[in-house]
Amino acid sequence: MTQAIMIQGAGSNVGKSMVVAGIARAFHNRGLSVAPFKPQNMSNNAAVTIDGGEIGRAQALQAMACKRDAHTDMNPVLLKPETDTGAQVILQGQRYDTLRARDYAKAKPQLMQAVLQSFHRLAKTADLIVVEGAGSPAEINLRKGDIANMGFAEAANVPVILLGDIDRGGVIAQLVGTQAILPKDDADRIKGFGINKFRGDVSLFDEGLTEITKRTDWPSLGVLPWFDQAWRLPAEDVMDIASTKGGAFKIAVPRLNRIANFDDLDPLSSEPNVSVDIIEPGRPLPGDADLVLIPGSKSTIADLAHFRAQGWDVDLHAHIRRGGHVLGICGGYQMLGQEISDPKGIEGPACTVTGLGHLAIKTIMVPHKHLSLTQAYYRTTGDRVEGYEIHIGETDGPDCARAWLDLPDRAEGAASENGRVKGCYLHGLFASDQFRATYLTELGTSSDLAFSDTVDATLDALAAHVEAHLDLDLLWQLSGHTREIR
CATH class of the missing domain: 3.40.50.880 (Class I glutamine amidotransferase (GATase) domain)
Known part of the structure; x- marks a missing residue:
């Protein structure tokens, strides 16, 4: 039976996409059939799939991490901003409509049906689905009709891991504060937490982990140090595009x-x-x-x-x-x-x-x-x-x-x-x-770079990084599995 675990963020840009890719490759390397899933993504950086549709580029990279072809079921709702207040809605790979934010909210019940359809169809093909949330569940003003975070987790009955970004500072407040403002049923859906983007001596945050666990009663999956090779992976978001200094x-x-x-x-x-x-x-x-x-x-x-x-x-x-x-x-x-x-x-x-x-x-x-x-x-x-x-x-x-x-x-x-x-x-x-x-x-100029091989090797390095610093055995258990894997 396929199980799933959902990685949600205590804020935007906490590194969910990369962590999901690392977890997915790590479990693939353990011999499991793994698939990525993101109910709703917002990005103009799309990938064309094997079934002739389009999904977010991050899910295409995660599919690569799983050694799978990218498929529209991996990202059933893709929002492609066209103006500051409106976006083209891609549903299961094809253009659905162009909607303003207020009109999009009205369409969510219908979109949720398609999201669940894609999720359950994908679940038949894998031992584990690693789900990525969008933004943060702490945006409780968006909870009604939500299809991206807790709304999906509730509808699909998927346990949640909350990921915090220590590089920005205030990570204890990010995590504890998220629990404090969530409705009880949503907070209960969170089964553990992790910390991302730590620089320096991880042991210096031991007391911080203890404090978060004491205040939330969530187990810690660990602290993930800064991954120095992240720049070798394709950029997910326009905010991630940066100049690179190389040759002449x-x-x-x-x-x-x-x-x-x-x-x-x-x-x-x-x-x-x-x-x-x-x-x-x-x-x-x-x-x-x-x-x-x-x-x-x-x-x-x-x-x-x-x-x-x-x-x-x-x-x-x-x-x-x-x-x-x-x-x-x-x-x-x-x-x-x-x-x-x-x-x-x-x-x-x-x-x-x-x-x-x-x-x-x-x-x-x-x-x-x-x-x-x-x-x-x-x-x-x-x-x-x-x-x-x-x-x-x-x-x-x-x-x-x-x-x-x-x-x-x-x-x-x-x-x-x-x-x-x-x-x-x-x-x-x-x-x-x-x-x-x-x-x-x-x-x-000249080139002798094997780009695809470099990306694949970087995904393996990311998986090893995740294996070394996160408790993937606990993650596996929290997804609902009882059999052991190594």
Whole structure:
């Protein structure tokens, strides 16, 4: 019989996603069939699944930790923010609606049915499901109709472990305070606690653990020291994107308001010969960049206006005039063209806007979203590329005659006449080691990094880290299992 344990946070960004990945790989390494699950996620960093839908990128990484293909049942509700007050709702991998926060609350009962359906379906495939909460159950103003934390735990009868973040300070208050304000039934659902992101001598917090246990009557699963290799794992959230100092080859990436599917940056950030510079709003694009990479966007037209508002359009023009290279992926590809048209108002009010004009292409937004895992070939060398498409635009124009990728059903991408400006819809292409090495060599640097192997090795290191510092035998027991595992 499948059992489950849910990791909830005493606050946002306490490291739940990474800890779940570590626990999942650790139990997989013990010989169990494990699956990740997150009832509701909010992220524009999505992954395309084997069954043709999309889920949060963090759950895709957790699936990798479990040595499983990513599936839509692992994250049945994905919220993709489009504005400050509204988000596109992805239900079991497919677009459900675009809702404002108040309207989303009304839809939760129906969404909960789908969440439980996915959970129970997934439960038939694993010995253990490691569930990740969202935000914190301490947000009791959101408890009514909740599907992300205690509402789900109650509906699915899943025990909870509460995780605190000591790096921020105040972790004792985080944990004890959460118990104090929760309704009794929710507090009783918490069966233990853990501490994450400790720096220094863990024994110095022994009295703190004793105090938390005394005040809550929860057993401690342990204190997890800071995991120094975390930067090697793909970033989950836009807040986790950071510049990386590597070699002399410099890639500048403008930080778009609605940046999406920025996993394209992870392999480049891992390259020892490459420095990735995330350009925050208000900063100019650096004049010494070798490559400007314009990433994907959840709201291309709005982010194009944002791009211009920073003066980045002027900087980009100067970069190209100096002989610099430019790559646009998905939304960034659309921005590089001459025109973007949204006649049906998919991204906002119906409109047609002028693009940056560096590629002779035009894009029209269409209601149907293209979602697929695919492989392609780099036309120059024949290197195979594994990637995915996730977009609503259709793009065509003279520069598409210089497509530089071959997909199974069509040519893909566009390039300027001198080849210095390129774009395509294919995400994930830099995770393909041979292509990435070829591309960087063409731009004047080199690569010998095996990216996927590095991520997998880091997941094993994370599992060993979790095994060494958390009581996984107790976690196993708290999930409801009675048989012993080693």
